Amino acid sequence: MAERVAAQPELYSISSEHPALNGRRCVACGYVFFPPQSYGCESCGALPDQIEPAQLAGSGVLNSFATVHLHQGKGIEAPFTVGVIVLDDGPAVRSVLTARTDEGLRNGDRMHSVLTTCGTNEEGNEVVELRFTKTEATR
Secondary structure, eight states: OOOEEESSTTTBOOSSSSOOEEEEEETTTOOEESSOOOSOOTTTOOOGGGEEEEEEOSEEEEEEEEEEOOOOSSSSOSSEEEEEEEETTSOEEEEEBSSSSOTTOOTTOEEEEEEEEEEEOTTSOEEEEEEEEEOOOOO
């Protein structure tokens, strides 16, 4: 039976509807960062043994965005929109958005993470990648 697998499992989990991001936190100063690295704290310079894993909620605020209209690479078809989301947990992340164009997007929009199918692997498993989508206002 085919499974869902993450395109970049070191960056996010696929165990929930709104995937968490795999960040890191410095126990010395509390600084939270993404993407994860193990070189030490980017803020206070603490050594790697002071860095711990941190699951970052996949929600935040759209800070900026741009739509790519011409693209010659493989894997994604233009137009597509890339945004910078400042996560509620602190770090800013750059991600492809689910919206193909910037129509209806505004800086300050609430965003949340979702998984999007991007193909299948050699074993026939569905490969999913993390993207962000606008959170619809609740009444």
